Amino acid sequence: MLQLYFYPMACSLACRIALMEAAVEARYHLVDIFGKKVMENDGDFWRVAPKGAVPVLVLEDGQTLTENAAVLQYIADLRPDLELAPPAGHLHRYRLQEWLSFVGSEIHKGFLFPSFWYANEAAKASARARIGKTLSVAAAHLENRSYVIGQRFTIADAYLAWSLLLLERCGVDVGEWPSLAAYLARMQERPKVKAAIEIELQIRKTLPRR
Amino acid sequence: MLQLYFYPMACSLACRIALMEAAVEARYHLVDIFGKKVMENDGDFWRVAPKGAVPVLVLEDGQTLTENAAVLQYIADLRPDLELAPPAGHLHRYRLQEWLSFVGSEIHKGFLFPSFWYANEAAKASARARIGKTLSVAAAHLENRSYVIGQRFTIADAYLAWSLLLLERCGVDVGEWPSLAAYLARMQERPKVKAAIEIELQIRKTLPRR
Numbered sequence: 435m436l437q438l439y440f441y442p443m444a445c446s447l448a449c450r451i452a453l454m455e456a457a458v459e460a461r462y463h464l465v466d467i468f469g470k471k472v473m474e475n476d477g478d479f480w481r482v483a484p485k486g487a488v489p490v491l492v493l494e495d496g497q498t499l500t501e502n503a504a505v506l507q508y509i510a511d512l513r514p515d516l517e518l519a520p521p522a523g524h525l526h527r528y529r530l531q532e533w534l535s536f537v538g539s540e541i542h543k544g545f546l547f548p549s550f551w552y553a554n555e556a557a558k559a560s561a562r563a564r565i566g567k568t569l570s571v572a573a574a575h576l577e578n579r580s581y582v583i584g585q586r587f588t589i590a591d592a593y594l595a596w597s598l599l600l601l602e603r604c605g606v607d608v609g610e611w612p613s614l615a616a617y618l619a620r621m622q623e624r625p626k627v628k629a630a631i632e633i634e635l636q637i638r639k640t641l642p643r644r
Numbered sequence: 645m646l647q648l649y650f651y652p653m654a655c656s657l658a659c660r661i662a663l664m665e666a667a668v669e670a671r672y673h674l675v676d677i678f679g680k681k682v683m684e685n686d687g688d689f690w691r692v693a694p695k696g697a698v699p700v701l702v703l704e705d706g707q708t709l710t711e712n713a714a715v716l717q718y719i720a721d722l723r724p725d726l727e728l729a730p731p732a733g734h735l736h737r738y739r740l741q742e743w744l745s746f747v748g749s750e751i752h753k754g755f756l757f758p759s760f761w762y763a764n765e766a767a768k769a770s771a772r773a774r775i776g777k778t779l780s781v782a783a784a785h786l787e788n789r790s791y792v793i794g795q796r797f798t799i800a801d802a803y804l805a806w807s808l809l810l811l812e813r814c815g816v817d818v819g820e821w822p823s824l825a826a827y828l829a830r831m832q833e834r835p836k837v838k839a840a841i842e843i844e845l846q847i848r849k850t851l852p853r854r
Contacts, residue, residue, distance in 0.1 A: 484781055485746075497735070501745035503713060504738045511733065522732030523721065525707070528714045531741070535711035535748055536695075543749040544757070548770065556766035560758065571694055 436460040437492035439482060441467040442634035442641070443600070445502055445542060446489035450634065451592040452509040454626040455518055464637065502542075503534040506589035518589050526583050533582050533590040540568045541597040549604040565606060573611035580620070587624065595621035599631070646670040647702035649692060651677040652844035652851070653810070655712055655752060656699035660844065661802040662719040664836040665728055674847065712752075713744040716799040728799050736793050743792050743800040750778045751807040759814040775816060783821035790830070797834065805831035809841070 438453065438460050440446035444467060453460050463472055470479040470486055483490045483500060491499045491508065499505050507530075510519035520526035545568065548561040572594065575582070582590040598608055598618045609615045621627050648663065648670050650656035654677060663670050673682055680689040680696055693700045693710060701709045701718065709715050717740075720729035730736035755778065758771040782804065785792070792800040808818055808828045819825045831837050 484784065486777075493735075499738055499742060501742045501749075503745040504742035507741055508738045525703075528709055528718045531717055532709060532711045532714035535713040535745070538745055539711075539749050539753040543753040547754070552770045554766050554770050556764045557758075557770035560762045560764050560767035567696075574694065 436494065437463060439463045439465050439472070439479070439488050439490040439492075440634075441465050441488050442638040444488050445593075445596060447630060447634055448502055448589070448592040448596045449489040449491065449505050449509065451596070451627050451630045452506050452518065452589050454630050455587065455592070456509055456513040456516060458509060458512055466641075501538075502593055503531070503538055506534065506593060507531075510589045517586060520583060520588070529583050530588060530590050534593060536571075537590070537593045537597050541565075541572075541594075541601075544568065545606075546597065546600050546604060565601075566610075569601075569606075569608075569611050569614060573613045576613045576617045580617075591621060592627070595627060646704065647673060649673045649675050649682070649689070649698050649700040649702075650844075651675050651698050652848040654698050655803075655806060657840060657844055658712055658799070658802040658806040659699045659701065659715050659719065661806070661837050661840045662716050662728065662799050664840050665797065665802070666719055666723040666726060668719060668722055676851075711748075712803055713741070713748055716744065716803060717741075720799045727796060730793060730798070739793050740798060740800050744803060746781075747800070747803045747807050751775075751782075751804075751811075754778065755816075756807065756810050756814060775811075776820075779811075779816075779818075779821050779824060783823045786823045786827045790827075801831060802837070805837060 436453070436458060438446065438449055440450065440462055441464070450462070463474060465471070465479050465488055466473055467488060471477065472479055472482065480486055483498065485500060487500070489500065489502060489505050491505045493499060499508055507519055514521065519530055545561045545565045548557055552558055581587055582594055595618060598614060601608055608618060622631065646663070646668060648656065648659055650660060650672055651674070660672070673684060675681070675689050675698055676683055677698060681687065682689050682692065690696055693708065695710055697710070699710065699712060699715050701715045703709060709718055717729055724731065729740055755771045755775045758767055762768055791797055792804055805828060808824060811818055818828060832841065
């Protein structure tokens with residue numbers, strides 16, 4: 435069985451959504467991402483993941499795969515019939531990779547990461563100065579679209595919806611971009627997305643406040 | 645013919661390397677990335693690329709593709725016989741995506757981008773505080789490997805080699821990680837990599853100093 439190391443509401447939530455949408459069973463390991471401990475056995479998370487970050491997907495053969503762009507594509511490809519990722523070789527597959535990279539580098543690493551992890555206010559301000567332009571690109575793309583790619587839900591939606599959800603917690607009012615706010619509301623109404631968020635919010639409540 | 649919008653020695657260099665390794669002809673458009681102008685006709689770069697960033701690959705049908713992770717995979721897949729990317733469905737393909745994401749988010753967006761673009765010294769310092777840990781992950785991976793993935797040069801090498809090359813310009817001594825320094829030296833000896841760098845350094849000399 436696949437195993438996913440996660441921290442509730444961190445970007446590993448996108449992987450949980452993908453696993454649930456793909457109806458792939460997995461064992462979930464809660465990580466204290468601040469103390470770098472695997473909660474169930476107080477194990478050293480650095481030994482699981484030299485990067486010290488979630489998500490970490492442990493494959494059936496024990497190898498680990500990290501980075502959302504890779505983990506999400508791996509999960510989607512387990513169930514090609516569900517088309518959670520366009521097939522390899524199709525232009526839409528490159529579009530998917532384009533959006534996974536955009537969310538990962540511009541929204542996540544460019545803004546959410548400094549906002550959550552940098553103590554320095556000036557560093558946060560530099561990141562904040564750019565997020566409006568970044569979100570305008572996504573908002574324009576979603577002006578007349580229901581999903582990021584094509585006519586159906588893909589793992590790019592799992593990742594983008596997660597990132598928009600987290601923006602609110604960093605003081606960014608997604609409502610300033612009506613197409614993004616409407617998109618996020620639609621995504622949160624999807625049964626599997628809603629269930630995944632609910633599970634992680636419940637787990638989050640059991641942890642010390644940060 | 646494919647077209648690539650680039651700025652010399654920016655991350656679009658990885659795309660030029662990929663195109664040259666793949667022996668794919670392309671027309672190259674130099675962009676003033678600071679003034680957001682296409683140099684050959686003083687055109688508005690925002691109209692080419694709403695993100696205002698390179699690389700931008702214009703496909704045969706006129707559509708544009710952005711983000712290195714997507715553009716590099718697109719180029720590699722034009723010449724499957726050269727194996728610049730492992731085939732779809734193979735675990736190595738996910739490893740490739742993992743490394744493209746790691747270079748793109750951790751080295752490029754997490755460190756190089758703030759170093760080049762943020763005026764704020766505190767913001768640069770926050771990024772700098774993390775780069776050692778990031779590079780140690782790559783250094784450990786390359787301790788006993790000639791290439792990032794498998795036994796041959798892939799687009800992950802094009803992207804990682806570019807990022808290491810740029811680190812020196814941001815005051816990071818790659819020599820502190822002997823396996824990375826040796827890897828970068830090997831990559832720079834590859835004829836196509838060497839030629840691509842030489843072309844961009846020559847173009848760079850024609851531009852105002854920054």
